[in-house]
Amino acid sequence: MGNILLKEMKLSASGLSYVFVLFGLMFLLPGYPVLCGAFFTTLGIYQSFQNARETNDIMFSALLPIAKKDVVKGKYLFVCFIEMCSILLMMAAVLLRMTVLVDSPIYRNNALMNANGFALGLAFVIYGLFNAIFVGGFFKTIYKIGRPFIVFIIVNFAVIGTGEALHHFPGLSGLNAFGTEQFWLQTGLMTSGIITYVVLTYRSFKQSCFRFERIDL
Amino acid sequence: MSIVEIKNLNKGYPAFNLKEVSFGINEGEITGFIGRNGAGKTTAIKSMLNLIHPDSGDIRYFGKPLAENETEIKKSIGYSTGSIAWYPRKTIKDIVEVVKKFYDTWDDDAYIRYLKMFGLDENKKALELSEGMKVKCNLLLALSHNAKVLILDEPTSGLDPFSRDELLELFIRLKKEGVAFFFSTHIISDIEKCADNIVYISKGEIISELPKEEFIQRFSEKGESLEDAILRMEREASNG
Numbered sequence: 001m002g003n004i005l006l007k008e009m010k011l012s013a014s015g016l017s018y019v020f021v022l023f024g025l026m027f028l029l030p031g032y033p034v035l036c037g038a039f040f041t042t043l044g045i046y047q048s049f050q051n052a053r054e055t056n057d058i059m060f061s062a063l064l065p066i067a068k069k070d071v072v073k074g075k076y077l078f079v080c081f082i083e084m085c086s087i088l089l090m091m092a093a094v095l096l097r098m099t100v101l102v103d104s105p106i107y108r109n110n111a112l113m114n115a116n117g118f119a120l121g122l123a124f125v126i127y128g129l130f131n132a133i134f135v136g137g138f139f140k141t142i143y144k145i146g147r148p149f150i151v152f153i154i155v156n157f158a159v160i161g162t163g164e165a166l167h168h169f170p171g172l173s174g175l176n177a178f179g180t181e182q183f184w185l186q187t188g189l190m191t192s193g194i195i196t197y198v199v200l201t202y203r204s205f206k207q208s209c210f211r212f213e214r215i216d217l
Numbered sequence: 218m219s220i221v222e223i224k225n226l227n228k229g230y231p232a233f234n235l236k237e238v239s240f241g242i243n244e245g246e247i248t249g250f251i252g253r254n255g256a257g258k259t260t261a262i263k264s265m266l267n268l269i270h271p272d273s274g275d276i277r278y279f280g281k282p283l284a285e286n287e288t289e290i291k292k293s294i295g296y297s298t299g300s301i302a303w304y305p306r307k308t309i310k311d312i313v314e315v316v317k318k319f320y321d322t323w324d325d326d327a328y329i330r331y332l333k334m335f336g337l338d339e340n341k342k343a344l345e346l347s348e349g350m351k352v353k354c355n356l357l358l359a360l361s362h363n364a365k366v367l368i369l370d371e372p373t374s375g376l377d378p379f380s381r382d383e384l385l386e387l388f389i390r391l392k393k394e395g396v397a398f399f400f401s402t403h404i405i406s407d408i409e410k411c412a413d414n415i416v417y418i419s420k421g422e423i424i425s426e427l428p429k430e431e432f433i434q435r436f437s438e439k440g441e442s443l444e445d446a447i448l449r450m451e452r453e454a455s456n457g
Binding site for chain 1: 266268270315318
């Protein structure tokens with residue numbers, strides 16, 4: 001498992017995938033739709049898939065002494081690794097905004113979504129959707145990447161738009177909580193996001209293994 | 218002794234069928250796989266590597282079926298194609314550093330030895346390599362993990378006559394070290410130069426599998442060269 005991840009990181013990955021992890025820090029930006037940070041991270045991962053396609057990476061991997069499902073596993077491990085790196089930065093930003101910077105006027109007077117547990121949960125949902133729609137879509141053909149990414153972009157911005165709008169509805173202001181306000185609600189929403197991520201990624205992985213086994217390279 | 222056995226391989230496409238393909242690869246010998254473009258050489262080779270799924274047939278390496286022993290078998294074989302460059306912007310060294318971790322049989326001394334033998338610079342990027350060097354790079358990877366069988370798809374296509382000759386000499390040299398070669402080509406003079414056995418495929422069917430001398434004796438008429446004999450047979454096949 002370690003070897004195939006190493007192969008992904010050293011040979012297949014685009015440098016942009018690593019640089020775009022830093023967009024996780026957009027969770028610190030006031031007056032900006034913070035979930036766009038998650039989208040930019042997926043854009044970096046997309047570059048790696050494009051790179052993989054152009055360098056005959058899948059064929060190379062399939063010739064290594066590993067099972068075909070391990071080729072799929074390598075891609076998913078890499079994607080999850082990049083996503084978790086970005087989530088760590090987002091978590092650090094959320095912790096800062098929820099503690100040291102909790103009373104900062106630039107965050108308090110922010111019309112857009114606050115970077116809190118709900119936002120983190122939605123970031124997990126966006127990554128889960130990326131894995132299901134884009135990565136799963138890639139393994140239908142192993143060369144068509146444009147269409148699944150466009151579908152993902154549409155779904156992604158629908159999620160971001162919904163997330164940004166929800167807390168303005170009466171009775172849903174708790175979604176935009178600061179500090180330790182609405183702690184259990186926020187924790188519950190984040191946990192729901194994590195569960196969604198795990199379920200979507202696992203189902204997508206299983207489906208991709210099934211599809212890849214049937215592809216003629 | 219056959220170390221690779223292909224029996225009754227079938228693969229159907231809308232416009233092409235591989236039909237009951239059977240042949241073998243002998244230990245320490247060079248087997249040339251000839252046929253015109255589109256005859257089914259690459260389809261057969263990809264089936265042998267489990268890159269495509271045959272509709273039916275049996276593929277065995279060292280007596281073991283490929284389907285159930287793919288990981289183990291792939292540790293003992295190497296593959297190269299003249300037309301594909303892996304990771305053009307990575308150096309040979311970068312690629313080797315990763316690939317060696319997949320093989321418990323990787324031999325660093327052999328790697329250094331073949332690097333020198335092939336005249337390769339490990340700090341060169343794949344895109345800086347000539348077509349011949351790319352094939353040698355794939356041979357380097359395969360031989361450094363002690364591959365016993367090298368399967369090469371059109372390794373001499375696109376090479377100038379000097380590079381082709383150099384590569385074929387290399388095959389003969391490595392054969393003496395016990396490596397079995399199976400290489401496809403549509404350049405018949407390459408087969409004449411170095412093959413011990415010839416497998417001839419036309420329109421998805423194996424026409425003949427024989428030792429080279431026997432093949433020439435059987436199919437060459439009135440002192441025809443091997444190339445002339447194959448061309449005549451192809452023409453006859455086209456005319457029905």
